[in-house]
Amino acid sequence: MQTISISKLKKISPEQLFMLSVLAVNGGNYLYNLILGRLLGPSEFADAAVLITFLLVLSFAAMTFQLVTAKFSVIFENNVLRNFISKVYKNALIVGIALGVLIIVLAKQLQLLFNTSSSNMFIIFGIGVPLYFMMSVNRGVFQGKKQFKALSITYQGEMLSRLVITLGLIFMFNIQSSVVIAIGILISFVFGLVPFKTKHISFKKTFIDSSKSKQVRNFFILTAFYELTQIIINNSDILLVKHYFDSYNAGLYASLALIGRIVYFVAWMFVMLLLPTVVQLNKEGKETAPVLFKYVGYIAGIASAIVIVCAIFPETAITLLFGDSYLAMAPLLWKYALATGMFAVSNIFAYYYLSLGKYLPVIISGVFGMLQMLLVIFFHDNLEQVVFMQIIAMALLLIIQIGCFIFDYNISKPKKA
Structure with missing residues (x-):
């Protein structure tokens, strides 16, 4: 029986394992939301829903970098690929810092606009934005190279840490606050960076020839528009x-x-x-x-x-x-x-x-x-x-x-x- 089980596992392709992993991640994210809905009730869950929606908005914005990285990780090779990935990391970090600072600066206005109980939840969320953009480029490399095991780990790490940390803080300290939810989201971004390959990051000036740069730029603009x-x-x-x-x-x-x-x-x-x-x-x-x-x-x-x-x-x-x-x-x-x-x-x-x-x-x-x-x-x-x-x-x-x-x-x- 053990031999049969092992042979069956060997027949599962990396794509199938990734699909199972995504189902598990979606299930975990659903469990996270459902537990929050039951614990908080409709009125307080409305604040949590704003933060969750901000997380989804962030995921779509960062997905532009992930898809661009994934596509050109298939097309480019060797030095061109290394230079490309390094450049995408730099640009993603710049955009992430800019968006994070913008959210922090506008925290009070966001509180008024969406009728939330606190502005601090937006400040904490803004701190994590650059991390999410870096995480998305990292995932794009794994996606393009079809390294589905590593890609699965990043999604599992983000989901599990958010679920465990958020609910742990709520139950341990009996605090049903949007700030606690924001803290859980921020820490989950750190776990979502694992595994992270630092060799892809270089602060030296990178060069990509003009024809390839134009190709990347056009796809980036198209993808950014669609993600919007x-x-x-x-x-x-x-x-x-x-x-x-x-x-x-x-x-x-x-x-x-x-x-x-x-x-x-x-x-x-x-x-x-x-x-x-x-x-x-x-x-x-x-x-x-x-x-x-x-x-x-x-x-x-x-x-x-x-x-x-x-x-x-x-x-x-x-x-x-x-x-x-x-x-x-x-x-x-x-x-x-x-x-x-x-x-x-x-x-x-x-x-x-x-x-x-x-x-x-x-x-x-x-x-x-x-x-x-x-x-x-x-x-x-x-x-x-x-x-x-x-x-x-x-x-x-x-x-x-x-x-x-x-x-x-x-x-x-x-x-x-």
């Missing part, structure tokens, strides 16, 4: 609800968003595998569409299953995950999951074209990200209307992304003689 649309689509609703509604309703909505976004977080593991695979196939002149079809099929199937479960068992899902205090959101659960599911599928198309360096799908996502935000700004009489506006925007986005792919695929495929 991700920030808008994924997080603007929670921040706008926190601004327009009272703390109780904002806390209820935060629980709804957390449950409904399960499919999106699952989709991330496919995005992490998609980008280096598509870049490598394209580099070798091979067909890339089958990879897209495979991952779209996975996400569409998962999304459909989650929407169906949320539609049939909404009260059960909310009671099990958050408790009876959040049951008012049960009728909206499947609707929010539907909006998120459509976005997750359209996201796969966008990242596929991003991997190929194509612009139009990324611009389309930006347009509909702004549309979603504007719809919520103008139509927010109640939480149901907020969710309905997102369904409209995401349905249109998915239809147009599929239409663009069909058109592009028919144009680019070789014609039979």
Whole structure:
């Protein structure tokens, strides 16, 4: 029996191990949020949700550096690669320090804008921002080189340390404060840096020839624009609800968003595998569409299953995950999951074209990200209307992304003689 178990483990590919790791990380992050929701209750959880949303915004901003590093770690080699990675680390550190200082300086204004109980939570969060950018470049190297074991360790370390430290501080000192949550997030960034290869960092002047620099710059701008649309689509609703509604309703909505976004977080593991695979196939002149079809099929199937479960068992899902205090959101659960599911599928198309360096799908996502935000700004009489506006925007986005792919695929495929 032991021999059979060992042989089975040997058959598991690094990609499959990484997928299992991402599922575990997402599960741990969900557990972290669910425990906070139960411990704090709707009103106090609204403050925690703002910090969690800031963390998601930071992850999308830093993802620009991670994806750029991942793509060109596949394309560049030897000295060019070393110089490139060193330069990305420098730029990431500069951007991280600038953003961190900005958050610290604007802490009081952020407190007023989002109706939070403390400004200190933003100050503590700002201190950790440079660390997160360094962590993302480190992950980009692992992702591009398909070193999925090391990549898994960084994600596991960040998740486990945040879960253990935050809950440990809450239970040991009986402090249910957003400041404690911010401290847990800050310390988790340190653990997320492990394993960290210091040999990639050099403060000497690095040189990359102009053609390669232009290639990197163009992809960086394109990726940064797309990650901005991700920030808008994924997080603007929670921040706008926190601004327009009272703390109780904002806390209820935060629980709804957390449950409904399960499919999106699952989709991330496919995005992490998609980008280096598509870049490598394209580099070798091979067909890339089958990879897209495979991952779209996975996400569409998962999304459909989650929407169906949320539609049939909404009260059960909310009671099990958050408790009876959040049951008012049960009728909206499947609707929010539907909006998120459509976005997750359209996201796969966008990242596929991003991997190929194509612009139009990324611009389309930006347009509909702004549309979603504007719809919520103008139509927010109640939480149901907020969710309905997102369904409209995401349905249109998915239809147009599929239409663009069909058109592009028919144009680019070789014609039979």
